[in-house]
Amino acid sequence: MEVAAGHLGDSERSLRAAEARRVRALVEGDWDTFGQLCDDRLVYTHSVGRRDSKESLLESLCSGTVRYYRIEHDLDAVVRVGDAAWVSGRMRAEITSRGQERQLDTLTTSVWIRSSREWKLLAFHTTARAG
Numbered sequence: 001m002e003v004a005a006g007h008l009g010d011s012e013r014s015l016r017a018a019e020a021r022r023v024r025a026l027v028e029g030d031w032d033t034f035g036q037l038c039d040d041r042l043v044y045t046h047s048v049g050r051r052d053s054k055e056s057l058l059e060s061l062c063s064g065t066v067r068y069y070r071i072e073h074d075l076d077a078v079v080r081v082g083d084a085a086w087v088s089g090r091m092r093a094e095i096t097s098r099g100q101e102r103q104l105d106t107l108t109t110s111v112w113i114r115s116s117r118e119w120k121l122l123a124f125h126t127t128a129r130a131g
Helices: 010-028 031-037 054-063
Strands: 038-045 051-053 066-081 084-097 100-115 118-128
Touching (some): 010 066, 031 038
């Protein structure tokens, strides 16, 4: 399902590319790229109900407390409203979180804002899919 508020064109492509860079950075451990994609006000809500700021998330990632091994993130909606956009999809991932291996099958919503000429991740929320 593709949802759009008006014609997205280049904006949709650039948002999808930003999401792809974010996912690639998480799997490859490229924390510089990941940090550059995130707004300083980031709120990242995990499927277990834990919430991180940009600073606390980067700390968890850099220390290895949270480690992403594989992520498949299928986007099914991109909606742009002015200089903001929300992106939703389904994410399947293999991770280790606080020493526990987990297989995720979740629904996601990301909020992106345009900062200068770049998209920055302002919020990310994931929740387990209903069985």
